Amino acid sequence: MSADALKKIVSQSGLSDAAWLRAIGKHEAGGTRLRQMMNGQRPVSTEMAQAAKAFASGQLITEG
Numbered sequence: 001m002s003a004d005a006l007k008k009i010v011s012q013s014g015l016s017d018a019a020w021l022r023a024i025g026k027h028e029a030g031g032t033r034l035r036q037m038m039n040g041q042r043p044v045s046t047e048m049a050q051a052a053k054a055f056a057s058g059q060l061i062t063e064g
Helices: 003-013 017-023 028-038 046-057
Strands: none
Touching: 003 017, 003 028, 003 046, 017 028
């Protein structure tokens, strides 16, 4: 997954970075890494790409 694709999924969710991380079951302290991935400063991890794809396809059910 490209940095732009990850950024698009997160921004289209309407959630803040921290809220999006919580929605996919990650601790919000990972916000710095997430922003680095979205800005292309760090490769998008396989785990983050899979979570983003699941979130975008509606396969990941979030609460509240």
